[in-house]
Amino acid sequence: MLSILIPVYNYNILPLVEQLHREATALHVPFELLVCDDASTQVFHQKQIEQLPHTRWLTNRVNQHVAYTRNRLLNEAQYPWILLLDADVQPISTTFIQNYLNQIGKGLFFQGGFTYPPIDPTEHSSLRLTYGRTIEQYKHLHSCCNLFFNQEKLQLTFDASITEYGFEDTLFFLALAKRNCEVIQINNPVIHQSTESNQTYLERSKQACWGLVELIQKGKIRPQEAQLSHVYQQLLKYRLTFFLSLLSALLGSHIQRNLLGKKPSMLGFKWFKLLEYHKANQVIQKN
Structure with a gap:
């Protein structure tokens, strides 16, 4: 039924994986959880994650950027419904996956949205957090950090020719719009936990x-x-x-x-x- 896909680069995703795995297991639905590491220079808890049932860890030999990594995960996924998440997010709801599964039959593509933690920014990390809080979380149409869609019917891909930061998500949504696929926004947000310096x-x-x-x-x-x-x-x-x-x-x-x-x-x-x-x-x- 469900393939949970997480591309990662130099980030500790163990808390995210454990939360998702715990909920998916409790739901008693067929699922898999796939992680693809994009040739990180620091890898966190790989063995611990690999030991979880229904979980696989993939590794790119060289850094390929997020579009290629997402495509690799989509190609490896075995179930029709995809939950695609960025590495630096954490679901807010304890019924995060169930909230998405409840949408099956109501459409093919869903976006749950995101928010930012209520913490005071430091002088060296204020830009990303300020932009996220004041602008980005209210205009997240072109964000792929929290998506749920039927890949079996849509057969979506990312433009892997983009190998630097910026606009791979925009291209993805523009291609979606050209296919007249409705993006249904629901209230099922994740917290974006960026620690990026200014x-x-x-x-x-x-x-x-x-x-x-x-x-x-x-x-x-x-x-x-x-x-x-x-x-x-x-x-x-x-x-x-x-x-x-x-x-x-x-x-x-x-x-x-x-x-x-x-x-x-x-x-x-x-x-x-x-x-x-x-x-x-x-x-x-x-x-």
């Missing part, structure tokens, strides 16, 4: 901006299909992109310092991404 998250966000420009250049995403590129297209239309170059020169370093501090501005974060997208667009256009 510097790391800022660098990954920059990487995503540059990656988006490349995806648009390759025709995989249309500018209007991502908010960042849509805003930039409007500035191009009215010949206002020169303002971004001026803003970068005058305030770019100030914006970045703020985002690396204890109280990052989400307006500043929007400007940061727009400025990085502008830089990327200029470089890629020249090449």
